[in-house]
Amino acid sequence: GENVEQHPSTLSVQEGDSAVIKCTYSDSASNYFPWYKQELGKRPQLIIDIRSNVGEKKDQRIAVTLNKTAKHFSLHITETQPEDSAVYFCAARGANAGKSTFGDGTTLTVKP
Amino acid sequence: NAGVTQTPKFRILKIGQSMTLQCTQDMNHNYMYWYRQDPGMGLKLIYYSVGAGITDKGEVPNGYNVSRSTTEDFPLRLELAAPSQTSVYFCASKGGQASTEAFFGQGTRLTVV
Numbered sequence A: 001g002e003n004v005e006q007h008p009s010t011l012s013v014q015e016g017d018s019a020v021i022k023c024t025y026s027d028s029a030s031n032y033f034p035w036y037k038q039e040l041g042k043r044p045q046l047i048i049d050i051r052s053n054v055g056e057k058k059d060q061r062i063a064v065t066l067n068k069t070a071k072h073f074s075l076h077i078t079e080t081q082p083e084d085s086a087v088y089f090c091a092a093r094g095a096n097a098g099k100s101t102f103g104d105g106t107t108l109t110v111k112p
Numbered sequence B: 001n002a003g004v005t006q007t008p009k010f011r012i013l014k015i016g017q018s019m020t021l022q023c024t025q026d027m028n029h030n031y032m033y034w035y036r037q038d039p040g041m042g043l044k045l046i047y048y049s050v051g052a053g054i055t056d057k058g059e060v061p062n063g064y065n066v067s068r069s070t071t072e073d074f075p076l077r078l079e080l081a082a083p084s085q086t087s088v089y090f091c092a093s094k095g096g097q098a099s100t101e102a103f104f105g106q107g108t109r110l111t112v113v
Helices: none
Strands: A004-007 A010-014 A018-024 A032-037 A045-051 A055-058 A062-067 A071-076 A085-095 A098-102 A106-112 B004-007 B010-013 B020-023 B032-039 B043-051 B054-057 B064-066 B076-078 B087-094 B107-113
Touching: A004 A085, A010 A018, A018 B064, A032 A062, A045 A055, A045 A062, A055 B064, A071 A085, A085 B043, A098 B043, A098 B064, B020 B032, B020 B087, B020 B107
Parallel strands: A010 A106, B010 B107
Antiparallel strands: A004 A018, A018 A071, A032 A045, A032 A085, A055 A062, A062 A071, A085 A098, A085 A106, B004 B020, B020 B076, B032 B043, B032 B087, B043 B054, B064 B076, B087 B107
């Protein structure tokens, strides 16, 4: 089955700096890659996603890039703010659209 | 429109007890999922369903059972609770096969002592 690895597990940045979180996946048939943000004690919520026919997608301060050949995708957050502090999860979903495999998460801390 | 609703929010079980975690959604979604999230870890899929009457195992199904008699409801049953089942459980749903975003419930924090 699909295996998703996420790095780093923790990331601390200064407010205003950029943050990058990387994920690799194993199944070349995966074609949908969402990113979720989970604040402490709350439910995961989708923040951005990308399909395999697109190399990059941007939404204000967040962007996701996908390299299908290398089977990795990354989340980029620019001009970080303290409210960006949370756990971020990547996931990969394949042709069997029923199931997504999640990475283990990255705890992002933005210091004011 | 409540989205995905889970009950209870918290529960403490004794080893060997059984319980059912309830999940209901009002978005007429076909796909529903149960995940568990252990401390500091990602989401592991327990069971999922692509429609009423259809269920399938995920990555970690042992010790759990599900049913999907209606589109709205997807209860998760724990039989003979064990300490290893201490976790936060999330139910989620999404529309059709081409639908992207999965909506999560607020979670159930379960402790088995």
